[in-house]
Amino acid sequence: MGDGACRCLNTHHDDRKALPVTTPPRHRLCGSDLDVFPLALGTNTFGWTADEPTSFAILDAYAAAGGNFLDTADSYSVWVPGNQGGESETIIGRWMRSRANRDDMVIATKVSQHPEYLGLAPTTIRAAIEASFERLGVDVIDLYYAHFDDPGTPLEETVRTLSELVDEGKVRYLGVSNYSAERLEEWARITEAGGFHRPIALQQMYSLVERGVEQTTLPIAQSEGWAFLPYYALALGFLTGKYSSGDRIDSPRAESASAYLTGKGRRIIATMEEVADAHRVSPASVALAWVAARPGVGVSLAGARNPEQLEPLIESTRLVLTEDQMAALDEVSG
Numbered sequence: 001m002g003d004g005a006c007r008c009l010n011t012h013h014d015d016r017k018a019l020p021v022t023t024p025p026r027h028r029l030c031g032s033d034l035d036v037f038p039l040a041l042g043t044n045t046f047g048w049t050a051d052e053p054t055s056f057a058i059l060d061a062y063a064a065a066g067g068n069f070l071d072t073a074d075s076y077s078v079w080v081p082g083n084q085g086g087e088s089e090t091i092i093g094r095w096m097r098s099r100a101n102r103d104d105m106v107i108a109t110k111v112s113q114h115p116e117y118l119g120l121a122p123t124t125i126r127a128a129i130e131a132s133f134e135r136l137g138v139d140v141i142d143l144y145y146a147h148f149d150d151p152g153t154p155l156e157e158t159v160r161t162l163s164e165l166v167d168e169g170k171v172r173y174l175g176v177s178n179y180s181a182e183r184l185e186e187w188a189r190i191t192e193a194g195g196f197h198r199p200i201a202l203q204q205m206y207s208l209v210e211r212g213v214e215q216t217t218l219p220i221a222q223s224e225g226w227a228f229l230p231y232y233a234l235a236l237g238f239l240t241g242k243y244s245s246g247d248r249i250d251s252p253r254a255e256s257a258s259a260y261l262t263g264k265g266r267r268i269i270a271t272m273e274e275v276a277d278a279h280r281v282s283p284a285s286v287a288l289a290w291v292a293a294r295p296g297v298g299v300s301l302a303g304a305r306n307p308e309q310l311e312p313l314i315e316s317t318r319l320v321l322t323e324d325q326m327a328a329l330d331e332v333s334g
Helices: 052-064 087-099 122-136 155-167 181-194 218-224 235-240 254-258 263-279 283-292 307-316 323-333
Strands: 039-042 069-071 106-111 141-146 171-177 199-205 227-231 300-303
Touching: 039 052, 039 307, 052 087, 052 307, 087 122, 106 122, 106 171, 122 141, 122 155, 141 155, 141 199, 155 171, 155 181, 181 199, 181 218, 199 218, 218 227, 227 300, 235 254, 235 263, 235 283, 263 283, 263 323, 283 300, 283 307, 283 323
Parallel strands: 039 069, 039 300, 069 106, 106 141, 141 171, 171 199, 199 227
Antiparallel strands: none
């Protein structure tokens, strides 16, 4: 999809020829006026594997490359011993204040998983967004996701409350994440029947090794006109190629990523490496370029633990795969 269209690692250095440094065009997310960089920066590493100075360096490098789309959640990174949740939002807020660039950024955050604001009951959502405002240092959130389904709350109450936040000017646009196909269809019916604000985005796991959404939720996003934003597009780092040797990798995600090291996983990596060599880029760039080019995908999404890991992610936004390369990747991963 071209300029202005509606868009519904191993980072070792070698002697590969560098790509020319250009800023790729931004994409308009369907159903919105949000013009975003073709790579959303996932920030669940902030306050976890990236401390605040490192997070600032990642954000600076992303912004310098033209990036403007930050993806976080109120629960990031509560799983780290000693953390309370909200660390990622807090770091982003401090960075935006120090750089005076809030108006340049598109901020996406999520609700339902913070330990003090679990679920999607109306009072919970309203308390959670005020806490996110304070951490981020903002008075409006550009894209606000229901992070995970809350079966204990009637869906209409959740949809109504989120729609009210748009009416009140606290949220510009709504998104949904990690919902089943059946619940997404129910969300769409409730929205239509109640005249509520529609979501513009659906965020789900999608990569060369996780393609199940092609049969479930991706078609719903396409039919509803929602931009599909894949997370874990690098499959917890597996698609950077660094696990293919079988050597032990020092990463908190190593055990989960290594689960993909099957015969099929090795064939996918081998094909990716062939494509990467043809373009003189990294395998991570190929993995992100593939998912970004899939029908219905708005922009890809990935995070980094340091500025060096960010380089191939940015590189992916300038990479255009040929039809034959897309077909080869489709076949080996299908």
